[in-house]
Each structure stands twice: as structure tokens, then as C-alpha cells.
Amino acid sequence: MHNIDSDSDEELPQGWEERATEDGSVYYVNSFTNKIQWVHPQTGRKKVLPKDLPFGWTKSVNEEGETIFIQKETNTTTYLDPRLAFAVDEKEHVHDFRQRFDGSSTAYQILHGIDLSMKYVLITGCNAGIGYETAKSMARHGCNVLFANRNMEATNEAIKQIVQETNACEDNLKAIHCDLSSLESVKKCALAVPTVFAKNLDMVILNAGLFGLPYTETTDQLETIYQVNHLSHMYLALLLEPLLKKGSRVVFVSSESHRYASLQNRFSMQNLAMTKEEYSSMMSYNNSKLYNVITAKMLSEEWKSKGIYVNSLHPGNMVYTNISKSWWLYRLAFLLVRPFTKSLQQAAATTVYVATAAELDGVTGLYFNNCFYCEESALARDKEIAYEVFSMSLKNIVDKVGSEHIQKYCDKYIEKKTPS
Known part of the structure; x- marks a missing residue:
């Protein structure tokens, strides 16, 4: 799962997956080699997650003790942290951010x-x-x-x-x-x-x-x-x-x-x-x-x-x-x-x-x-x-x-x- 606002250089290479830890850190797993790293394999940049879950989502623990995420409106569940869709690059400087929207955005x-x-x-x-x-x-x-x-x-x-x-x-x-x-x-x-x-x-x-x-x-x-x-x-x-x-x-x-x-x-x-x-x-x-x-x-x-x-x-x-x-x-x-x-x-x-x-x-x-x-x-x-x-x-x-x-x-x- 990758950032919904991603450019082509942020597409994950084949075999790589983006995941999140319990405390909200983003890491990447290579399914071919089982290699784990904290930086994006394509851009070399770290990403951070929003502090809060997206609007309409809650977090729970199932009977097996696994963390699950629930979309309240549809009542669908997933093991994948929905905040990953909104992950952004970690800023080196306070003004270090890209343009995600423009004059046509609502x-x-x-x-x-x-x-x-x-x-x-x-x-x-x-x-x-x-x-x-x-x-x-x-x-x-x-x-x-x-x-x-x-x-x-x-x-x-x-x-x-x-x-x-x-x-x-x-x-x-x-x-x-x-x-x-x-x-x-x-x-x-x-x-x-x-x-x-x-x-x-x-x-x-x-x-x-x-x-x-x-x-x-x-x-x-x-x-x-x-x-x-x-x-x-x-x-x-x-x-x-x-x-x-x-x-x-x-x-x-x-x-x-x-x-x-x-x-x-x-x-x-x-x-x-x-x-x-x-x-x-x-x-x-x-x-x-x-x-x-x-x-x-x-x-x-x-x-x-x-x-x-x-x-x-x-x-x-x-x-x-x-x-x-x-x-x-x-x-x-x-x-x-x-x-x-x-x-x-x-x-x-x-x-x-x-x-x-x-x-x-x-x-x-x-x-x-x-x-x-x-x-x-x-x-x-x-x-x-x-x-x-x-x-x-x-x-x-x-x-x-x-x-x-x-x-x-x-x-x-x-x-x-x-x-x-």
C-alpha cells in the first residue's frame, strides 16, 4: 500500500510491501529476501504516519489478539493500518513539503x-x-x-x-x-x-x-x-x-x-x-x-x-x-x-x-x-x-x-x- 498522493518515483518495486508498527512507524519488507528497512526502497526517504486514524476508522483487537482496523460506515475490517494511505515523507526542514493540491482541488x-x-x-x-x-x-x-x-x-x-x-x-x-x-x-x-x-x-x-x-x-x-x-x-x-x-x-x-x-x-x-x-x-x-x-x-x-x-x-x-x-x-x-x-x-x-x-x-x-x-x-x-x-x-x-x-x-x- 502506498501514499495516495504518490508520484511515480514512490511506487514500490516488485516484491516490496509497506507496513506500520504499533507505534506508527513505517517500514518496508522485501518478500523475496525477507529484508526489512526503514527507508523507502525507491526514494531512500523515511515516512511518517498521521497521529490519528483516518476519519471513520477505529482500532480493535480480535479474539486471536491481533490488531484490526474497522471502517465504521461499512463495518469492514483489515489488518493493514489505514494511516499508510496518508503517510508522508519525514521532513528534514520545517518547510520541506511537496505540493499535493492545486487550484482545482476542493x-x-x-x-x-x-x-x-x-x-x-x-x-x-x-x-x-x-x-x-x-x-x-x-x-x-x-x-x-x-x-x-x-x-x-x-x-x-x-x-x-x-x-x-x-x-x-x-x-x-x-x-x-x-x-x-x-x-x-x-x-x-x-x-x-x-x-x-x-x-x-x-x-x-x-x-x-x-x-x-x-x-x-x-x-x-x-x-x-x-x-x-x-x-x-x-x-x-x-x-x-x-x-x-x-x-x-x-x-x-x-x-x-x-x-x-x-x-x-x-x-x-x-x-x-x-x-x-x-x-x-x-x-x-x-x-x-x-x-x-x-x-x-x-x-x-x-x-x-x-x-x-x-x-x-x-x-x-x-x-x-x-x-x-x-x-x-x-x-x-x-x-x-x-x-x-x-x-x-x-x-x-x-x-x-x-x-x-x-x-x-x-x-x-x-x-x-x-x-x-x-x-x-x-x-x-x-x-x-x-x-x-x-x-x-x-x-x-x-x-x-x-x-x-x-x-x-x-x-x-x-x-x-x-x-x-
Whole structure:
């Protein structure tokens, strides 16, 4: 039995079999010579198994004392460890992994065989669109999902729909109010998570976003796209830090639009958000997506020592969702390109991949597109710009709601004038 994602060079030579020990190590047996070895006879590389059995499998011991594996849905049994189908090469370096999926892959394909029944994820903006597809895909594999949204009625309907479509356990799907246009609402949401959902989070997916709005301001008197897409998500991530543990993953859903951002005069004006006089809805969106990538990179450095991994991604170009609803011209444009863009299942794939893929254990501070990492824009890679964006964002938060719960970051980034 070989890796379902194997290339031709990983096909086992004739007479060789792949097996697993009780503790999950992979070894190879030559039936002609009875030779046993720990490296693949073709590639010379060691392989490792997932820690958990694939979704829907259990392990037992038969009357003869032999270990058997049972597929719960079909009630079939086998002596062969089903994790062998998902064995991957042992990494020599944390970034040593191959591309297994691409832009045509779906979230369901990403999650094939993955058991999320003991995992807890918070997702923003998941009552429709890509966020809904992300939540549905993860719930389908047993994940405990916290829907952090503004519209509770729509959220409850989304949960009911997911239960009907996937047979997910309704008790595993919870809703919490989170209005990203209000920093106070974000704070209330974050502080309530341990009481309504879980004391620890395995994943946080910051997915919600606005696009194409005319100039408006939030209840905090900040430009709406800037706050909803960037500032509130950054604040939420900081507030949720106490619930994150070693191995937790934080995912910022950004966009390739970050490559078209412009920070001209932003720092001299001490204002990351665009003013009414200079406002461009497209540029505000582009900038907010750049801030997403920057925030992910900054937090990846802050939390690396704790084993908390933070990455950002692009889900797909002009995917047909409610994000285009603000203006009829945008709706028309998105509708016209719909046959040529990703489906919602494909658009959710990179998010699900970054949040769950076993080969990304230890991977942090990267930007992903089409289920693989790629280089961000030059602005996103500039450390001085990143420091300014992060510190100015913190100052915005403190000016509106104070520094309670994020004081250590304020001490580090607001008081100091230059990067350490």
C-alpha cells in the first residue's frame, strides 16, 4: 500500500510491501529476501504516519489478539493500518513539503481521511460564501465549529443547513455574536469564547471581509473596510491568544489584491485607513488585504516560540459570493466571470489546507495560494513597513477601546520608536 498522493518515483518495486508498527512507524519488507528497512526502497526517504486514524476508522483487537482496523460506515475490517494511505515523507526542514493540491482541488479533497472530531475552530464570516463552505467542510469531518458572525439569524440558518447537508452533530456547531464594525463587540466575543465554546482553540480562521463599499464609518469612527477586514481581525487574534496552545493555527484570509496596495503618505499621515477625501473602495480593500498578510507575519514571529502558527492566504480570484453585493456593477462583473472562477468548494480549499494539513505542522509566517506557499508582495516583506503597520494598528485599537488584555503588545510597539 502506498501514499495516495504518490508520484511515480514512490511506487514500490516488485516484491516490496509497506507496513506500520504499533507505534506508527513505517517500514518496508522485501518478500523475496525477507529484508526489512526503514527507508523507502525507491526514494531512500523515511515516512511518517498521521497521529490519528483516518476519519471513520477505529482500532480493535480480535479474539486471536491481533490488531484490526474497522471502517465504521461499512463495518469492514483489515489488518493493514489505514494511516499508510496518508503517510508522508519525514521532513528534514520545517518547510520541506511537496505540493499535493492545486487550484482545482476542493476542500473535501483536502480533508479526505482527516478526523477533526477532537478539534475546535472559530471562523468569522461563515454564514455564507467561502466561510460557510469552510465551516461546512470542517463540520462534515467532525470538527467543533464556532460561527463568529454579526447576523445571528442567518448564522442559525446556516448551522441548520450544514447539519442537513452533512449529518454533522448540531451540538458541535455553536454561534457567537461578533460585529467586526465594533471593537467592543469583538472584545465581548473573544472573552465569551471559553464559556460558550471551548477553553482552547486548535484553529482560528479570520475569513470575514467587505469589498466595494462607498465611504462609510463604523461605530468606532473608522473607515469600514479598514476596520472590518483588518483591524478587528487583528484585535480578535490578539484577544484569543490565551486560548491558543502549542500547535494551534491562526489563518488570515487575505487576497492577491494585496499586491496592488498603496501606502503612499500613510505613515506620514499616521493613518492606515483612507480618509473620505482620498477614498477609493478598491484601494481600501487592497490595503486591508496587505495588512492581513503583514499582521500574520508579525504574529507568526511573536508566537513562534509558543508553537502557535500563523499564515495567510488567497482563496481565489473573483469567486462569486456575497462580497460583491454592495454595488450592482460589482455584482455584474462577478456574475460574468463566474464560469471561469473557482467554485465555493475550490475557494475554501486553501483555507482548509492551511488550517489542517499535517505537513504544515511547524510552518508559520507564509502566504499561500492554490494550496501552496508563494512569495508575498515586496511591501508585505518589508520589515520596517510591517513594524509601522502593526504599531499604528495597535494605536488605533488603544485609542478606541484601551489597552486592557493587549498591554504587552502596546508596551513593545507603541512606546518604542524603532524596531528592536
